[in-house]
Amino acid sequence: MxxxxxxxxxxxxxxxxxxxxxxxxxxxxxxxxxxxxxxxxxxxxxxxxxxxxxxxxxxxxxxxxxxxxxxxxxxxxxxxxxxxxxxxxxxxxxxxxxxxxxxxxxxxxxxxxxxxxxxxxxxxxxxxxxxxxxxxxxxxxxxxxxxxxxxxxxxxxxxxxxxxxxxxxxxxxxxVDGIFTADPRIVPDARHIPRISYEEMLEMAASGAKILHLRCVEYARRNDIPIHVRSSFSDKTGTWVVKTEDVIQEGSTMEQAIISGVAHDRSESKITVVGVPDKVGEAAAILRALADAQINIDMIVQNVSAAATALTDISFTLPRADGQTAMTALARLKDDVGFERLQYDDSVGKVSIVGAGMRSSPGITATFFQALADAGVNIEMISTSEIRISVVVSDNQVDAAVNAAHEAFNLGTDEVEAVVYGGTGR
Amino acid sequence: MxxxxxxxxxxxxxxxxxxxxxxxxxxxxxxxxxxxxxxxxxxxxxxxxxxxxxxxxxxxxxxxxxxxxxxxxxxxxxxxxxxxxxxxxxxxxxxxxxxxxxxxxxxxxxxxxxxxxxxxxxxxxxxxxxxxxxxxxxxxxxxxxxxxxxxxxxxxxxxxxxxxxxxxxxxxxxxVDGIFTADPRIVPDARHIPRISYEEMLEMAASGAKILHLRCVEYARRNDIPIHVRSSFSDKTGTWVVKTEDVIQEGSTMEQAIISGVAHDRSESKITVVGVPDKVGEAAAILRALADAQINIDMIVQNVSAAATALTDISFTLPRADGQTAMTALARLKDDVGFERLQYDDSVGKVSIVGAGMRSSPGITATFFQALADAGVNIEMISTSEIRISVVVSDNQVDAAVNAAHEAFNLGTDEVEAVVYGGTGR
Known part of the structure; x- marks a missing residue:
């Protein structure tokens, strides 16, 4: 062996x-x-x-x-x-x-x-x-x-x-016994995931699932090392993190789940630079100042400028621990860039849905956003990748948003078959 | 510099x-x-x-x-x-x-x-x-x-x-501020020693002065590295441990002190092998058994045999922590060697006087033993080197013995000059 x-x-x-x-x-x-x-x-x-x-x-x-x-x-x-x-x-x-x-x-x-x-x-x-x-x-x-x-x-x-x-x-x-479709402390019927692809695990990790670090998953993906995440307190099989092909092969008659899980992250803050002149190079100057201060920003959103003023707002999220450093670095730019003011908000949370099946399934975003709206959750920022949709919401609405998404995509224990077979009518 | x-x-x-x-x-x-x-x-x-x-x-x-x-x-x-x-x-x-x-x-x-x-x-x-x-x-x-x-x-x-x-x-x-003529906790007027030779320090360390380890002094002696033992709580000059020549040179008109200090050690036990047949090889067999058990013995004394029985007693001291191991190793030898019995005593202490001047000063032993006798201290074992005399006494007589020796050689603060000038009339 x-x-x-x-x-x-x-x-x-x-x-x-x-x-x-x-x-x-x-x-x-x-x-x-x-x-x-x-x-x-x-x-x-x-x-x-x-x-x-x-x-x-x-x-x-x-x-x-x-x-x-x-x-x-x-x-x-x-x-x-x-x-x-x-x-x-x-x-x-x-x-x-x-x-x-x-x-x-x-x-x-x-x-x-x-x-x-x-x-x-x-x-x-x-x-x-x-x-x-x-x-x-x-x-x-x-x-x-x-x-x-x-x-x-x-x-x-x-x-x-x-x-x-x-x-x-x-x-x-x-x-814990591996990766779940959501944090079981927030979603009581969160389901254990037996297998997940490196790509999905990367998005989960980047979205706040703390069980595996981005860096280790990326190293495993590059070298094709199967990871088995499991509990040291039990002998149960945990979650295997493997190549996409190996996820699908597991149950030969199954398709891959469209949404693998819902992740959330309360460790970030949001900064909005208000009233930035809508000129070439302004956003770059702002991002350069943050990079020089060794700050990794996560989501970044720029709105179209109001035609009348030619001013725009740039919002981004970053680790809460870097908030003060970022505000100081940006304040120094105020005169050069000519923006109006800075807004700092540390009572935000990020909720993400992740799934490789998203690539081939239209309507996921609509289902997600409808579920949030029905739960009374206001979306502050949106960012997407090929296999992930993330929203920033108010800190105190994170639990509601995670539960709403988990239910909307039928990720709970009893209804899992429906998801796996793609039977939710999207 | x-x-x-x-x-x-x-x-x-x-x-x-x-x-x-x-x-x-x-x-x-x-x-x-x-x-x-x-x-x-x-x-x-x-x-x-x-x-x-x-x-x-x-x-x-x-x-x-x-x-x-x-x-x-x-x-x-x-x-x-x-x-x-x-x-x-x-x-x-x-x-x-x-x-x-x-x-x-x-x-x-x-x-x-x-x-x-x-x-x-x-x-x-x-x-x-x-x-x-x-x-x-x-x-x-x-x-x-x-x-x-x-x-x-x-x-x-x-x-x-x-x-x-x-x-x-x-x-x-x-x-502490360096080496003293005796442990100040036992002898209140113990005197600070400004300079001491490697050889004396080696004997002091071997005799229980815990401030410097034997091994480090030996390494310094071999490589002629001056050691300055001093307190991290004060700026006072401590004790210099140096070559014999450098001790004497310090005060050009002075002779070297005959006795540098009194050391004691309460970390040892005494084992007596009683009734050993007085034949060639018996002592060797006993020491071999101890060596095989990785035990370092310190003092060893063999009495002349009583002529009537041709039996002798062999006593030795060893670290108290090794006592049980030694007794077990020796018990196994009982039939081969044919000794009568083993005695174990862990309520003993060792008191030593150390001084390079001892080489050229007769009568030191007599002064030492008279002082012990006057103080009512019973000597259980004796061992000597060229510049050290050690006795094993009962644990509860160690303090009395140290004080008696310290006083007999006038090592106290006020009378030091007399010692240094060799004026004690020995």
Whole structure:
């Protein structure tokens, strides 16, 4: 049998008891005949505690030292996990990102993996050991300094190792049974999704589904590594994230679902630049200022100008944490660009429907918007991709919008067959 | 000016406040024109906490993984210290033992340094940065695994780096002002020792003076690195540990003190093997059994046999933590060696007087033993070296013995001149 890469997040290794449970699962996988490589995050709140400690001595710690500090977290969890596996009679060896051959660029705090040379991991597997690798970290190719990969870093480490080792599967363990058609805390009859394509998962992740990070899904898609998202608290099959062809092949008589799920995101704010002269280059100047301030904007909407004034409004959404920085950067542009004023709104939420079947099914937008209207939800912004429709609504209308969309596309447990067979009469 | 290596122990970097204070001292040293290399231990109780965590999942954690775990402690302290220095406007870069070029053998938990290749440290100094190095750790030359140096490891790291970098001095910071003629908690008028020779310091360390580890002093002696033991809570000059010639040269009109200090040690137990047949090879068999059990014994005494029985008793002291292991190993020998029984006593203490002047001064032993007798202290075992006399006494007589010796050799603050000038009439 082949190589299985398993990734356990911080909540799966929060304390000694959890670590012992994870160790048993790993040993069971090894006993089933697989070579096992485990990628592990820091225990529970360790990373936050270390950041707190850093902030006690330095308001703006240098990236190199912050990375050195934070990588202590995975060092602890991986060593303790290796010990717990050893207690079960199975040898396990822990490896830092550097030892595992995770080579990155030198961008501290958000390094990108540029190569994986897992020679020591292969040697450990060849000798019958389980290899435990620190997630979230690597070593810079140029400076030889320790780096961290930033958000979603441990998932990305797991997929990158799976690709470099030609693993059969990358299992991402979390505290839920996989991906659902909507957040079950908001939609009680949300349905478990057994299979989903990389493309849909990417749109779900970009739309606020926090279970897998964009970056890890993109890495898996590029290298065609099947991801199995599942719970570390149960043995249930989770959600497989695979090639589009493999989603469709699963049930040979089925068509693909038109809408796979409804995602939402409350982490963004909306900024509107009001009264921008409708001239060539004005929007570019605004976006350039935001890019220079290292701000990633998400949705962006420009209205047609009112003919009488030749003024337009430009609205965009961005991570709430970047709101103040963006407002400051834009305020500096006021005289150059000549806009009237800035509006800042942090009580917004984004609701998205995602589905590969959308490509070939007209009328999806109309159904979605009608459902929102019937639920009394006001749409503030709209953005679409080939397989996603997103709207920005008021923060306090997010739950209503998610439920309305979920129901409109019959994503609930009992009515799923109708959706899969395309029987909703759109 | 040259390179100064400073080592700060766990109590000097116990929390954010302590770390900031240490950072100021480091920056002051740098501003005084020195290149500064700092070796740091784990913060406060971190190492103990990590060992507790390990024991929660594994009663006997594998050495490789325990080392991986424990080295997280220095990783945290060194990164936070580098940040604190950065906040003061001085660049600092932290390095793991491996990055600093501390190459060891592969004996996990008690690795020996076999080479130091501090290329990255030299580069950091050349660029004007302060280099912060994790104490207590290195990397195995053969396996490339992370190792720890065991007891006294951080002090040894500091001295080894000082030697490799040809530093002017290795400053060991602690929570007291240096070495005293006796433990001031036991002897209120114990005197601060401004200079002491490597040889005397070695005997003091071997006799229970915990302030410097044997191993670090030996490394310094072999490489002729002056050690300055001082407090991180004051600016006072501490104790210089130097070559014998440099001790004497300090005050040109002075002779060296005959007795430098009184050390004591309550960490040992005594085992007596009673009724050993007085034949060739019996003592060797006993010591072999202890060596095979990885036990380091300290003092060993064999009495002449009672002529009538041709039986003798062999007593030795050993670390209290090894007592149970030793008793088990010896019990297995009972039939082969044919001894009568084993006696175990963990309520013993060792009191030693140390002084290079002892070589040329007869009568020291007599003075010492008379003082003990006058104080009502019963001597259970005796052992001597060229510059040390140690006795084992009952645990509850240690304080009395230390005070008696301290007074007999006039080591107290007011009478020091008399000792230094050899005026005590021995």
């Amino acid at each position: 082949g190589i299985v890469v398993q990734k356990y997040g911080g909540s799966s290794v929060a304390d000694a008891t959890s670590i012992k449970r994870v160790a048993q699962r790993i040993v069971a996988t090894k006993k089933a005949g697989h070579d096992v490589v485990v990628v592990v995050s820091a225990m529970g709140d360790t990373t936050d505690d270390l950041i707190d400690l850093a902030n006690q001595v330095a308001p703006l710690p240098p990236g190199r030292e912050l990375d050195m500090l934070l990588t202590a977290g995975e060092r602890i969890s991986m060593a303790v996990l290796a010990m717990a596996i050893g207690t079960l009679g199975q040898e396990a060896r822990s490896f830092t990102g550097s030892q595992a051959g995770v080579i990155t660029d030198a961008e501290h705090g958000k390094a990108k993996i540029i190569d994986v040379t897992p020679g020591r991991i292969e040697a450990a597997l060849a000798e019958g050991a389980v290899a435990i690798v620190a997630g979230f970290q690597g070593v810079s190719q140029t400076t030889k300094d320790i780096t961290t990969l930033g958000r979603g870093g441990s998932d990305t480490t797991a997929v990158a190792l799976a690709a470099a080792l030609h693993a059969d599967v990358c299992e991402i363990y979390t505290d | 040259g390179i100064v290596v400073q080592k700060y122990g766990g109590s000097s970097v116990a929390d954010a406040t302590s770390i900031k204070r240490v950072a100021q001292r480091i920056v002051a040293t740098k501003k005084a024109g020195h290149d500064v290399v700092v070796v740091v231990s784990a913060m406060g109780d971190t190492t103990d906490d990590l060992i507790d965590l390990a024991n929660q999942v594994a009663p006997l954690p594998p050495g490789r993984e325990l080392d991986m775990l424990l080295t997280a402690g220095e990783r945290i302290s060194m990164a936070v210290l580098a940040m604190a220095i950065g906040t003061l406007g001085q660049e600092a870069r932290s390095f793991t033992g491996s990055q600093a070029g501390v190459i060891t053998d592969a004996e996990h938990g008690k690795a020996k340094i076999i080479d130091v290749t501090p290329g990255r440290i030299e580069a950091a100094l050349a660029e004007g940065a302060v280099a912060i190095v994790a104490g207590f750790q290195g990397v195995s030359q053969t396996t490339k695994d992370i190792t720890t140096l065991g007891r006294g490891g951080s002090d040894t790291t500091a001295v080894a780096l000082a030697a490799a970098l040809h530093a002017d001095v290795c400053e060991i910071y602690t929570d």
